[in-house]
Amino acid sequence: MQNDHPFLKDDFIKKYIKQDIDGQLYSVEASLESLIPWIDYVTDIQNNKILVFGTGGGGTAVACALKVGNGKVYGIDINSWAVDTTKERSRLYGTSDKLILKCVDDSYPLPFPDEYFDIVIMADVIEHIIEDRVKYVQECFTKLKKDGYFIITGTPNLFYPKDRHTTGLYFIPWLPSKIAYHYSVFRKKWQKGKNLDYAGRKGTTYFHIMKWLKPFSYVVLNVEMKNFTSQYLINHHRINSFKRKLFFKPYLALEFLLQRFLKLPITAFMPYLNHLFIQKK
Template sequence: MQPIHSYSPARRSAANAPAVVDKAMDAQFRAQAGQMGLDPDDRWVGGYVGVEWQGVRHLIEAYAGNVDGAALLEFGCNYAASSIVAATLGASVTAIDVDPGAIALARLNCARYGVADRVDLRHLPDTRRLPFADASFDIILCISVLEYVAPDHLPAVLAEIDRVLKPGGLIIVSGTASRLAPREVHSGRWLVNYWPRAIDRWLLRREPMQRGVNPLPILRAFRRYTNVDLEDRGQSWCRARTAMGQSSAKLRLARALASLTRPFGLSIGMAGSSFSATWRKPA
């Protein structure tokens, strides 16, 4: 496998954006989405790959650079949009999810984009034990997923992520709703992040209300790692967000907040309603 190189916009600008190349598989994807009660034209369903091409692509490029031949795991792949992007960039992708319906639609998604041979999709109902050998992956993506892991499962899940990552490998966490925020980003509810979970039982709810994830257990799980955003003082984070089109005013605000949170071990991207950070495993 080629090493993961530093970011080079000139090299990666040659990569073509993913495009639907198999009309038959596209028709099956659209039919399957409809059977699942989803709109195949929704930007978070049929348009999801385009969204991630303008999002997670820049994270991969800013932090990992050239990923040709890199072994990449997407933890919680949903419909495999990020996996398709990573495969388009040249990575050898393994993608897992606890939802069998999501995996079924992800298979059709990969097929219609012509990357089915580069993405190994697996349904894993319990991610507290991953069916991979130690040190299997160069990069692990956790994109808007850790907030959906049951709190009592999270330590085991994070331990497994640590186990299967190679020494020197990267964990990229992004778009993860934070329980430190006053407003929960997915539901839009104010202050629910601060309510004890026991309140859900008092309200006789069948399903617990959506809350962000507490970043502190994640920080503890990766305390031996190097926080790349602290190490480079947010340069990679800002480079990725600039490529995504984030305004200079928001970047200035993020830098200002980072200067306040840095003494507490919190890097840029960890102070908002959603947090992001990248860690490198010790070599």
């Protein structure tokens, strides 16, 4: 791999990134391009106290740290490799003073007071939780201040039969764990002995998330803010290809109908649950 990355040099890549799987090398840049503008679309990211639940390789946490101003970003993960990678990535990007990292044996309960954070982010993480997802989502929400923002993004939508996250096979998200694993190995799309569930073969749905948050008071900003997604795309000049221009008007109409009559966000019906913003009340 030819390395022309401005911050991550060969020694980091050899130690932490064996292959550039899912764009891990440029994960900070990806978050700066996608997630950070979305946060700023809803609220000012600067000077906030932010929790990134499940740091992974550190893309989201470091991107937030670059933009948090006088605030602080807290990252937590059960995987020591993930925390070490995030820590080293943060050092190379010059954000070590903005980022506090914790490696824990279990992320329930979280080692923070209730109503401690202004923003809590679960990016590309729910699909990797193989235990009781309800308690982890509720625990994250409990740590959020009143009027704070709970952001879920990058999670495969369980409505869709194709596993886009691990094997590329159809029906893997819907099958029982053992059958999904053995079928994936049989099709030579998964390595024998590796945990397919932990790798994220099964996402969730918007309706599951709403059920899990039922004990709390909140509003879904994707519904409350008129033309939430389409207005963002317009404001940020994302309708910039023939295909996007062709499908944008039907997309706009669908978003309007879902919001107006069903009180549902359009992301609830997309292949991935992206940029779901929930404000605690």
